[in-house]
Amino acid sequence: MSRTDQTPSPDPVVPPGDRVILVAEKITKRFPGTVALDQVDFTVYAGAVNVLIGENGAGKSTLMKILAGVDRATSGRLLLDGSPVEFKSTREAAQAGIGIIFQELNLYPNLSIAENIFVARELTRGGVVQHRTQEQVTSELLNRLEQPLNPATLVRDLRMGQQQIVEIAKALSQNVRILIMDEPTSALTAAETEALFRIIADLRAHGVAIIYISHKLEELLTIGDYLTVLRDGKLAAASPARLVNIGWIIEKMVGRNVNAPRHRVQTQPAAADRPVLEVKNLSLPRAGGGFTLENVSLTLRRGEILAIFGLMGAGRTELFECLMGQHPEANGEIRLDNRKLRKETIRGRIDLGMMLVPEDRQRLGLVQKLSVAHNITLANLRRFMTSFWLSERRELLEINAMIRSLSIKTQNPQQPITSLSGGNQQKVVIAKSLLTEPQVLMLDEPTRGIDVGAKAEIFEIMNQLAEKGLAILFVSSELPEMFTIPDRVIVLSKGRVTGEFLHDKLTEEALVLAAGARPQTEHPMPAVSSK
């Protein structure tokens, strides 16, 4: 059947001539009490970027772990070059030419780049590790990846983006035929992402099959050749990329039509309204010279949503940390409701009305061993006290109210928090913050690692909170988010404010330029708007 006599449909036949290198046939994976994968078929084409999409919990990571030899399927089989294979370990998978780069990197921070790349495969002569040779090979790999780092650098001294490059180098050094990449660009700058795409194009040209998992839907359509969508552990759809669009992807992922988050009709805060938060010339010195934050100023009114855009390393998280009182060495003035903040503890700032939803919810936002309920009430236990003990009845009332108002999907609040999906866990952190009755709510990358459906819900929550009068600050690296939610966008670049834009004066070019501006050599973008 040739291409031309088919009407384009979402699930067409594979065009002839594209070689299949790996087929996963009817893969099922059962865990006690749940089915993670249910008869999933997945076809991987050589010399192409095979994209795997799905919401959190859809089964993507489980499937990849089976392909990479980390886990074994309960039933089903894998066919590599047409012959059935079974991997009992990652080593066997690696020997077959399958490499995987996890989203949570698997590097040893206390070892050097070269040592990491050759871990368990050291180049030896007579039982002695040949460090110089290893470093030479490492340098070549790094240069190929356009990251001329010193191979003797310890991994813990590298930025997140650079660490990801090391992982890629490691996979490349093993001569992969199939390279699985799980959210590879989540921690990369725009420049590093471009470099990565060039490498992927290079690998493609050499016949390597890339399996690419990402939540960044526009990205997937740019570099993807074939798309496979998983939903709830089942195969939802598969198609060549050029035949579909984002709407199709979302529909297949979620099973319903999800609208882009609305930009709410702002109740313009009266100019006479005193700002609820004023930051004047905030500076945070960096150990070893220079500044992490330099003369940062901003104002925020009740009912406003202010976004802080910028690249990794711009100082956005540190700005939030200063607002929460975590950096007593910072200079400058912070006023909350016209009250000057001094060296309060975190508890002090929370009691005054500042609250933070941290970037890394696993490490900083949640206590994994506690239940959903106990995580929700953690930041304001005094609220539920009668005499000197906790009233579980009062707790449960407010917990259930939060679960309802934020639509947290949980069967029972006594469930362990770890049994919730990423999006619902994030809602729990937000619920916890709301119970402290903040005046200013700060959210650091609130939608990172969250599927499209939950992302929209979280933005809607932010809209509703602003409508009720809460002042919201949020940090994001995702350009599209700047156009829908915030009333104003501030751009931080290398610790300085390099742009401030009202919602209706926003352009992509202006944002991207401001984010990359180097204060020493270029003048920062003039503020396009006043206020």
Add this chain to the structure above:
Amino acid sequence: MPTTTLTSPPGPTGLHHSKPSGLSLGVLLFRLRALIALFVLLGIFSVLSPAFFTQQNLIILVGQTAINAIMAVGMTFVILTGGIDLSVGSTVGLAAMISGLLIDRGLAIPPLGVAVYFNIPAIIVLCLCLGLLVGAVNGILITRFNVAPFIATLGTLYIARGTAQLSNNGATFPNLVGKADLGNTGFPILGSGSILGIPIVIWIMFVFAGVAAFVAGKTPFGRQVYAVGGNERAAELSGIYVNRIKMSVYMICGLCASMTGLITASQLVAAHPAVGESYELNAIAAVVLGGTSLSGGRGAMWGTIVGALVIGVLTNGLVLLGVQEFWKKVITGLVIILAVVLDQLQERLQQRLALKRS
């Protein structure tokens, strides 16, 4: 949109976690393993020794357990925060020696050339404060100077033991009955007296365990202890004073240890500088046997009491069967190792249940 794949029946509010329906019975039994082990051991020893299941022996058994249980209650708080306190045994000895010193010699005030003799209640309060002090020292080392709990309490172990020995140059304080004209009689009542036929020691155990269970389960402090043990950084960002919590738990542990010291001295009616040596191991064993995780954040007070009873039953039963002292040590050691292995298994089970989300 289909709901989460894990289903969980509503559990009693006392439980911190509920279970997927496919695994209910197995996981429940696993979590109650300490209680099951207790009943099994009771059964075995009742069968093997006719003298075991008598009122007299059971009272002795619980009385012996009480000493360890009181220490273990304090230790549970520490372990719940992810820490450990190796110094409790030495605190036992120190409290015993100081109580002996105060009864025997009183508090000497050289400038005035007199010695103050306190009555027994005052001595008890003073020694409990001593326990708080040792706990505070541990707490300061750990929170202010960032010394790892293992090392800090190991150091205090030696310092406290040394102080105990110094207090009477290595000698015992014998015959702590006190003198009527000094107003310090009645010490032996603490360790050997009874109320309503039940030894005072057992009453103390119930009071300590009851208060501790209440505090851990129903107060903000207790909740914060679990949070600090589960994820210190997240607890801090939720506004919890992590250092204060840590100080408190080590002080509580010191308090419980000094109570044990007083009871021991009272029961022996003498204070020996070696009292309490290696008591910390039994305390830690009771906590771990009871299902409290050594990494913190998970566990319950009632589990510790059950764990202490398991050790108590084992010890008592093996003695009644005439088993050699050395075998007792081997068996106790094996039980402790088994408890830690099962604890690790439980951690891995929790993780695997959580991983199903990916």
